[in-house]
Amino acid sequence: MDEKTARPGVRLHCAAPLAAGEPVELGEARAHYLRNVMRMRAGDGIGLFNAAHGEWAARVESLSRSSCVAVPVAALRPPAAEDGPWLCFAPIKRARLDAMVEKATELGASRLVPVFTRHTAMERVNVERLAAIATEAAEQCERLSVPEISAPATLEGLLAGWPAGRVLVVADESGGGVPIASALAGASGPLAILAGPEGGFARAELDALARAVFVRRVGLGPRILRADTAAIAALAILQALAGDGTIAPRATWRDRDGIIHGA
Amino acid sequence: MDEKTARPGVRLHCAAPLAAGEPVELGEARAHYLRNVMRMRAGDGIGLFNAAHGEWAARVESLSRSSCVAVPVAALRPPAAEDGPWLCFAPIKRARLDAMVEKATELGASRLVPVFTRHTAMERVNVERLAAIATEAAEQCERLSVPEISAPATLEGLLAGWPAGRVLVVADESGGGVPIASALAGASGPLAILAGPEGGFARAELDALARAVFVRRVGLGPRILRADTAAIAALAILQALAGDGTIAPRATWRDRDGIIHGA
Numbered sequence: 001m002d003e004k005t006a007r008p009g010v011r012l013h014c015a016a017p018l019a020a021g022e023p024v025e026l027g028e029a030r031a032h033y034l035r036n037v038m039r040m041r042a043g044d045g046i047g048l049f050n051a052a053h054g055e056w057a058a059r060v061e062s063l064s065r066s067s068c069v070a071v072p073v074a075a076l077r078p079p080a081a082e083d084g085p086w087l088c089f090a091p092i093k094r095a096r097l098d099a100m101v102e103k104a105t106e107l108g109a110s111r112l113v114p115v116f117t118r119h120t121a122m123e124r125v126n127v128e129r130l131a132a133i134a135t136e137a138a139e140q141c142e143r144l145s146v147p148e149i150s151a152p153a154t155l156e157g158l159l160a161g162w163p164a165g166r167v168l169v170v171a172d173e174s175g176g177g178v179p180i181a182s183a184l185a186g187a188s189g190p191l192a193i194l195a196g197p198e199g200g201f202a203r204a205e206l207d208a209l210a211r212a213v214f215v216r217r218v219g220l221g222p223r224i225l226r227a228d229t230a231a232i233a234a235l236a237i238l239q240a241l242a243g244d245g246t247i248a249p250r251a252t253w254r255d256r257d258g259i260i261h262g263a
Numbered sequence: 264m265d266e267k268t269a270r271p272g273v274r275l276h277c278a279a280p281l282a283a284g285e286p287v288e289l290g291e292a293r294a295h296y297l298r299n300v301m302r303m304r305a306g307d308g309i310g311l312f313n314a315a316h317g318e319w320a321a322r323v324e325s326l327s328r329s330s331c332v333a334v335p336v337a338a339l340r341p342p343a344a345e346d347g348p349w350l351c352f353a354p355i356k357r358a359r360l361d362a363m364v365e366k367a368t369e370l371g372a373s374r375l376v377p378v379f380t381r382h383t384a385m386e387r388v389n390v391e392r393l394a395a396i397a398t399e400a401a402e403q404c405e406r407l408s409v410p411e412i413s414a415p416a417t418l419e420g421l422l423a424g425w426p427a428g429r430v431l432v433v434a435d436e437s438g439g440g441v442p443i444a445s446a447l448a449g450a451s452g453p454l455a456i457l458a459g460p461e462g463g464f465a466r467a468e469l470d471a472l473a474r475a476v477f478v479r480r481v482g483l484g485p486r487i488l489r490a491d492t493a494a495i496a497a498l499a500i501l502q503a504l505a506g507d508g509t510i511a512p513r514a515t516w517r518d519r520d521g522i523i524h525g526a
Contacts, residue, residue, distance in 0.1 A: 099362060106492045108484065141486040175511035181503045221371065221502055222510040223404040229369045229495075236496035237503045239484055240444045245500075247485040248438035 008057055010038055011047035011139050013146055018053035018072045023061060031068035034060065048072060051145035054079040082145040083190070084108035085238055086166070088115045088158060090197035091122040092227050100228040101130050105137035105147055107235045108244060113192075114152040119199030125152055142249065155205055158194075159212055166190040168215045169238065171230045173200060177217035180237050184218075187242040195231035271320055273301055274310035274402050276409055281316035281335045286324060294331035297323065311335060314408035317342040345408040346453070347371035348501055349429070351378050351421060353460035354385040355490050363491040364393050368400035368410055370498045371507060376455075377415040382462030388415055405512065418468055421457075422475055429453040431478045432501065434493045436463060440480035443500050447481075450505040458494035 016024045026034075034040040042060050048070060049055035056072035063069075087109045091097060104112060112134065114125040131149045138146045153161075162168065169183070169191060177183070194209075201209065209215050220233055239245045279287045289297075297303040305323050311333060312318035319335035326332075350372045354360060367375060375397065377388040394412045401409040416424075425431065432446070432454060440446070457472075464472065472478050483496055502508045 095358075102489075103492045103495070106486055106488050107496065108486060141488060143486060173512055177511070179503070179509040179511075181508055219508075219511050220499075221506070221508045222512055223369055223371060223406060224512055225369050225404060226365075229366045232366070232492075232495055233370065233499035233503075236483075236499045240442070240496075240500045241503075243484070245444055245482075245484045246442040248440075248482050249436055249485055249487055 008045045008047040010034070010040070011049065011055075011142075013135050013139055014048045014050055014070075016050075018048055018050065018056050018058075020056075020072055020074070023069050023071045024048065024058075026068040026070055028066045031063060031066060034068055035063055035065070045073075046070060047076065049077070049144050051082060052079055055144060077144065080144055082108070082110060082143060084110040084147075085190070085235065085243060086111040086113060086192035087231060087235060088113040088168070088192055088194045089231055090115055090117050090120040090195065090227065091125040091152075092198060093122070096226070096228045097122075097125075097130070098133050100231055101133045102137045103232045104235055105134045105143070106141040107232070108143070108239055109147050109235060110145065111148045111150060113150040113158065115155050115158050115194070116152060117155045117197055117205055118202040120197040121199065127151070155208070159208060162212070162214055163190075166192055166214065168192045168194055168212070169234060170194045170209055170215055170217050171196070171220050171225070171234055172217040173224055173230075174206075175219065177219035180218040180220055180234065181241060183216050184238060184241040191238055191242060193231060193234045193238065195227050195234070198227050271308045271310040273297070273303070274312065274318075274405075276398050276402055277311045277313055277333075279313075281311055281313065281319050281321075283319075283335055283337070286332050286334045287311065287321075289331040289333055291329045294326060294329060297331055298326055298328070308336075309333060310339065312340070312407050314345060315342055318407060340407065343407055345371070345373060345406060347373040347410075348453070348498065348506060349374040349376060349455035350494060350498060351376040351431070351455055351457045352494055353378055353380050353383040353458065353490065354388040354415075355461060356385070359489070359491045360385075360388075360393070361396050363494055364396045365400040366495045367498055368397045368406070369404045370495070371406070371502055372410050372498060373408065374411045374413060374455075376413040376421065378418050378421050378457070379415060380418045380460055380468055381465040383460040384462065390414070418471070422471060425475070425477055429455055429477065431455045431457055431475070432497060433457045433472055433478055433480050434459070434483050434488070434497055435480040436487055436493075437469075438482065440482040443481040443483055443497065444504060446479050447501060447504040454501055454505060456494060456497045456501065458490050458497070461490050 044060045048058045055077035057074045058070040058072045061069045061071050087104045127149045135146045307323045311321045318340035320337045321333045321335045324332045324334050350367045354377050390412050398409045
């Protein structure tokens, strides 16, 4: 690998257009991170990416307490749509919710939809905090895109406005679902997962789900999983069986031993 | 459901032999939990279980600050071996490790093996804390068994003492693995997962893994997953494709709406 295409150690999502030689302002939070956490200075190399403009090797042009200007130098990776499954979830307690968002991002979810159900214990969800967690996870896991966090919906609203053609996979702890591997065998087209709250779905909600033609109720085995575990497990299985699980990591990268992987 | 077979709201693992009418001492920690957290008193019903004696509806006979004696009343579920996959893992930071142990328990791992590799950042692992987390997760998720936490091993030691007939599935981020769904198609017999540390495996370790005839290197898709995410994802996929993912939840239970599930 020559210097231009070496994978930078720091990889930041940047919503602005990325083009060779065009400076971008990364803002105060990123300036703080690069200066005080990563101990970087002007001249150092970083990676910048977004889904519309791909990934770039960039150089830090200026770095102060409140501003960081970087300039894309060389394209590392072309733009690509990353249209992974959606994860619709009843908000759960903060630590579990944050970890679920991180892992859903790593597992390739393209949209995260907070859904308030009858037994959802949380009354609010901080969409901005979840977006920050998703961005950081996307930076760490080699995505080009950051999953979009939708405005919170009610379950009724979610089902009423459900888009044609997308199958909604619902983990059914009551034992009424088809084993997930069977349910997904041969699945094609867009998918979504619905993970209920710790208290489960109410009877009226289960009835509404059973009536929806786009819903597939699945089983995740004999144990009763926590809401966050069920969401992560279903997403991992879905990607392995009907998603991008057959694609190998694309990035060429150098591990701590200096071994180049994925070449 | 009559009173005898109603699913108790509290379900505790108890290593002692369980038999109808034979009192068991649950110890100070459980006494504290039942008294101060669950606000129980003598006469209340709880569930007791272990893999060797099955699950029982039991009654609290006495409950003080330092002691709780309970008496099994009626068998709810026969003993059963729960011989799920093993999870071998490089110890990671505490919060992530704790969550990984919880989720591995929910996903049916029968044994958790801490493995120190060259790039493992942690120098110690608290086996007792992990055992407590696994016990609590087993109580929540309807298992009969608690996964055994093995004494920590080195990767060399693990491979040198590997039992005949058990396949070790290793998530390979370098892109050299077979997609996990293909690798597991038609798999039978005992399985284990090895999840490396955040820093990845060293070159010599990758070579040793490649030489081991019982190792299958698998890919988990195009993104680079955190160590804990990779472990949970691999375990979920493995159970769905080659484990007990086809078995529906067995317990008859009543949700908040009073609906009886799994009957």
